[in-house]
Amino acid sequence: MIVRLFLCFTSLMLLTAHPATAEDDFRKNNPDIKKYEFVRSYITALGYMEDIYDRWNKNEPRAHFAHQNDKLIKASINDLALDNSDLRIIKNYLLKYLTSPNILMRKIADIVVRTVSLDIAVNDDEKALWDKWYALYIAGQVTKQKEDKFVHEQYAMELRRKEADKGFIQASVLLTKLLVSDKNKDAKGHLLAITAQERQKLLEKLDSFSTDNLAWGLKAGQRTLEGSIAVIREILEDSIWISINEK
Numbered sequence: 001m002i003v004r005l006f007l008c009f010t011s012l013m014l015l016t017a018h019p020a021t022a023e024d025d026f027r028k029n030n031p032d033i034k035k036y037e038f039v040r041s042y043i044t045a046l047g048y049m050e051d052i053y054d055r056w057n058k059n060e061p062r063a064h065f066a067h068q069n070d071k072l073i074k075a076s077i078n079d080l081a082l083d084n085s086d087l088r089i090i091k092n093y094l095l096k097y098l099t100s101p102n103i104l105m106r107k108i109a110d111i112v113v114r115t116v117s118l119d120i121a122v123n124d125d126e127k128a129l130w131d132k133w134y135a136l137y138i139a140g141q142v143t144k145q146k147e148d149k150f151v152h153e154q155y156a157m158e159l160r161r162k163e164a165d166k167g168f169i170q171a172s173v174l175l176t177k178l179l180v181s182d183k184n185k186d187a188k189g190h191l192l193a194i195t196a197q198e199r200q201k202l203l204e205k206l207d208s209f210s211t212d213n214l215a216w217g218l219k220a221g222q223r224t225l226e227g228s229i230a231v232i233r234e235i236l237e238d239s240i241w242i243s244i245n246e247k
Helices: 002-029 035-057 069-099 103-138 144-178 196-207 224-237
Strands: none
Touching: 002 103, 035 069, 035 103, 035 144, 035 196, 035 224, 069 103, 103 144, 144 224, 196 224
């Protein structure tokens, strides 16, 4: 009987304490520390992702060197090296936040750093694949069977890259949670941790590399970058969210 009463009392205490605990945890894990600076760095990093997409979608080597295999191979290898340079810049923008007192900020930075590291590894593997293909081409040893194997391995690497890049979507969704101010009672509040002026500057930074023609939120079939931008735009543009200096 004593045990049952103790358990009931303990359960009642936990239920009673839960709302306060949730509020305390929200403020503890997501304090309003350098949030504007972090989001600005994050959006700047997305700009380098846009450069990578443009490199392959607007200046794809196959479009320029369709009938010049040697130039096609060299251009592809060079573009992969440029991609890795941009990815390392992205990583450097987020590395300093791995020690932030804001736990959510650390989590976002960690996701991006790990995602970028995976992308760099895929690019290194693909570069090695192109190097082997170039050696076969120069030696005149290209066969239909070897070409099919090359295409298959390329496709497998692209799947690895797409899987890794899901990290950017995850990080961008968490970024919208980060923007919520610790002045709210809990994570369901609609007060942002940035001013109206800072909000506008962040939108202008997005506009510098991405035109405002995307519907808010995640949509099926979106590129990783498009989805990331869409969820960030939503919280910055939607009037349901109140800037910290407008409360």
